[in-house]
Amino acid sequence: MPFGVVKLNDGTEIPAIAFGTGSALFRKDATEYVEQALETGFSHIDTAAIYGNEDTVAKGVRESGLNRSDLYITTKYDGGDIQSAVRTSLTKLDLKHIDLYLIHFPRLVEKNLETSWQEFEKIKEDGLAKSIGVSNFNLEQLQLLVKTAKIVPAVNQINFHPYNYASHKALLEYSAKHGIITEAYGSLTPITKTPGGPVDKPVAAAAKRLGASPVQVILKWVQQKGVVIVTTSSRKEHLTEYLAVADLPDLTDEEIAAIDEAGAKGPTSPMQKRNMAVKAFLTFAFLWFCFRVTWISSRLAVLLMSK
Numbered sequence: 001m002p003f004g005v006v007k008l009n010d011g012t013e014i015p016a017i018a019f020g021t022g023s024a025l026f027r028k029d030a031t032e033y034v035e036q037a038l039e040t041g042f043s044h045i046d047t048a049a050i051y052g053n054e055d056t057v058a059k060g061v062r063e064s065g066l067n068r069s070d071l072y073i074t075t076k077y078d079g080g081d082i083q084s085a086v087r088t089s090l091t092k093l094d095l096k097h098i099d100l101y102l103i104h105f106p107r108l109v110e111k112n113l114e115t116s117w118q119e120f121e122k123i124k125e126d127g128l129a130k131s132i133g134v135s136n137f138n139l140e141q142l143q144l145l146v147k148t149a150k151i152v153p154a155v156n157q158i159n160f161h162p163y164n165y166a167s168h169k170a171l172l173e174y175s176a177k178h179g180i181i182t183e184a185y186g187s188l189t190p191i192t193k194t195p196g197g198p199v200d201k202p203v204a205a206a207a208k209r210l211g212a213s214p215v216q217v218i219l220k221w222v223q224q225k226g227v228v229i230v231t232t233s234s235r236k237e238h239l240t241e242y243l244a245v246a247d248l249p250d251l252t253d254e255e256i257a258a259i260d261e262a263g264a265k266g267p268t269s270p271m272q273k274r275n276m277a278v279k280a281f282l283t284f285a286f287l288w289f290c291f292r293v294t295w296i297s298s299r300l301a302v303l304l305m306s307k
């Protein structure tokens with residue numbers, strides 16, 4: 001089963017999973033990785049002007065042989081004159097239109113948020129981008145933008161995973177109320193950056209029930225939050241693993257609640273991990289000491305009794 005699409009507030013549809021070119025592919029030739037992602041079944045590519053690879057993203061797309069209508073390309077504004085920036089991205093991407101154009105960071109527009117967004121609205125009205133949105137906007141920044149926007153952003157792309165879900169709840173609720181779809185990068189943080197935390201246990205339990213991997217359970221959790229996944233890998237087997245999430249049965253309400261609850265506790269810090277290791281060592285040493293004392297006493301008792 002292919003990954004589905006999510007409807008945006010402007011009537012267009014966005015593929016529910018994207019292949020990102022911003023991490024290991026930053027300022028690198030993305031050609032073969034984009035081609036591999038498209039070959040494996042991704043149809044949505046996420047890039048940005050600052051990633052310095054829009055031209056090789058285009059090369060990968062060309063070499064895939066896919067039709068433009070079967071592809072969804074997101075790129076991001078990273079500063080400078082907005083109309084020039086979108087045209088530069090279109091040239092590098094070798095496209096007539098971008099599917100989704102995002103403001104990469106709020107700081108890029110905070111001095112003139114209202115007029116910057118008007119420039120984005122013009123980009124959509126001129127057909128240079130089908131959809132427009134933002135990235136890394138917090139609740140306050142999004143509220144400020146929506147207050148004066150003629151076109152409500154279609155998307156907010158944020159760092160989103162079980163360990164920051166609780167702190168993002170108000171932002172997610174506000175976004176849902178305004179039909180703003182959340183996109184998640186960094187979803188695999190509990191596995192890649194902060195393993196060994198409270199989320200591991202409920203994720204492993206769900207993975208066991210489903211015969212899935214922990215990576216797949218976390219991506220399923222993201223999907224069931226109604227959030228579009230932006231992930232990446234240079235390895236084909238990872239890409240296949242990500243896409244197979246579409247075939248997994250849903251996590252139960254209880255499994256989701258258990259991940260939410262564990263996530264709200266936050267990841268285990270290196271200091272907490274060290275303390276846990278010291279505690280485990282001391283417990284082991286104490287038990288070993290007790291065992292030796294008991295053993296020596298029993299040997300002595302046997303010796304004394306045999307005399």
Ligand SMILES: NC(=O)c1ccc[n+]([C@@H]2O[C@H](COP(=O)([O-])OP(=O)(O)OC[C@H]3O[C@@H](n4cnc5c(N)ncnc54)[C@H](O)[C@@H]3O)[C@@H](O)[C@H]2O)c1
Nearest residue numbers: 020021022023046135157185186187188189230231232233
């Ligand atoms: N808008 C933004 O500010 C912003 C910021 C960061 C990333 N992004 C976008 O999101 C994309 C994905 O970002 P991400 O790297 O945070 O995604 P992610 O959290 O999904 O992590 C992907 C990484 O997980 C690794 N991985 C997969 N399976 C693994 C396993 N079993 N064990 C260990 N590691 C495993 C992959 O090799 C890959 O490096 C980027 O390429 C970029 O396009 C956007």
Ligand SMILES: OCCc1c[nH]c2ccccc12
Nearest residue numbers: 022023026048050051104185
């Ligand atoms: O999308 C943000 C991710 C990212 C990867 N490399 C960068 C360099 C500068 C700014 C952002 C990024």
